[in-house]
């Protein structure tokens with residue numbers, strides 16, 4: 001209740017999918033609103049009729065049909081059984097949010113008091129967890145909303161209607177392994193792996209290939225890969241023919257917890273990172289966590305730095321959970337990934353265009369991006385540079401104990417905690433000065449005195465920044 005099933009059904013229908021809303025079907029069959037029938041005939045009789053109808057709908061559903069189920073229906077063993085051949089998606093919403101949506105609304109017989117509602121919500125969660133192939137949330141912001149799916153082995157499933165033909169942009173590592181799962185596609189365009197692909201020259205090449213392959217404004221681009229492909233593909237989608245739809249299929253931990261969401265797309269200039277870009281929200285994001293099993297361990301570790309960043313920003317319970325994770329086992333990361341997505345989606349919902357709150361997501365990135373530039377985008381993976389940047393940011397925040405704790409967490413995953421001697425401190429400091437978050441008074445840093453309490457736009461004296469970077473360099 002209050003998870004947004006009816007809204008999801010409505011938007012899927014608008015997108016062109018065939019949709020069956022079991023509650024609506026049931027009301028037609030019962031000849032009265034569900035609440036009235038529930039009152040009149042009792043819960044047991046209602047559940048019997050609901051299960052019967054749901055099983056019939058599921059048996060008749062064709063591939064690609066989206067079926068909105070009643071929240072209690074799946075508790076019936078017959079319905080759980082009938083769900084097996086289908087993809088079950090759990091619209092995972094917390095009890096408080098769901099209650100806000102349904103409280104005081106007529107026609108919700110099981111949402112009359114908050115306590116009963118919270119109890120039902122808690123009782124049903126493990127059942128949903130058990131049955132679901134994917135979790136889903138709506139990422140909302142000023143310019144629109146899009147569905148996010150997180151789950152294992154969901155890449156090729158018809159989860160959401162997308163416009164026209166699919167044009168895949170990927171890199172050779174992700175493409176080799178996963179482009180086939182997205183078939184049929186009108187074209188698969190591959191770029192070389194690595195940050196170097198985030199350039200205007202590569203964007204031009206991709207768009208010329210899209211043109212030659214006949215992409216139109218009514219088609220969509222599928223960005224399949226890590227953050228590099230997501231940023232590059234998203235940027236091409238933002239400007240190609242003044243904008244085509246993009247669906248993000250992130251296949252790295254960095255991309256699944258962070259870069260695939262929020263609509264920031266772009267490429268680098270040799271002088272500065274992410275300097276050319278556009279806001280372009282995805283039409284949908286499908287994060288298949290099974291793709292992480294082929295990710296090299298160093299890439300998984302680099303992604304963990306973004307997980308630490310998100311957990312620091314979100315505070316507890318995520319921070320404690322991440323701090324205490326024994327290892328980075330991709331098979332067990334779904335919950336943490338989903339929690340990171342939820343945090344990012346909440347932040348972007350408040351400030352899509354980065355004028356305030358969203359800047360918090362840049363924790364560790366001011367120095368992190370500068371380290372990437374100073375290493376010519378080759379020396380460090382993005383996540384590794386962010387890890388180093390976090391250490392500098394926590395020192396600048398005066399959070400010395402937390403800095404020690406994060407240093408230990410990074411070291412335990414084999415992530416760098418000191419700058420390579422080949423990286424020149426002056427180059428890092430010069431690149432910090434080019435940071436996009438520069439205001440009239442200087443570069444605005446994100447500081448964090450304790451987990452969950454970030455402040456943005458904090459201008460810090462250059463000498464202190466110098467000391468924090470020198471400390472990383474062991475000087």
Ligand SMILES: NC(=O)c1ccc[n+]([C@@H]2O[C@H](COP(=O)([O-])OP(=O)(O)OC[C@H]3O[C@@H](n4cnc5c(N)ncnc54)[C@H](O)[C@@H]3O)[C@@H](O)[C@H]2O)c1
Nearest residue numbers: 173174193226227228251252254255259264291294295382
């Ligand atoms: N737009 C945003 O909001 C945002 C946020 C954070 C980071 N970013 C950007 O993301 C980029 C970093 O992303 P990244 O860390 O994902 O790097 P990446 O895209 O370079 O991927 C890392 C490596 O993993 C390979 N790979 C990808 N998926 C694989 C898989 N499943 N199996 C095997 N190999 C695979 C890639 O080919 C690459 O070699 C940076 O450019 C950063 O600026 C953007």
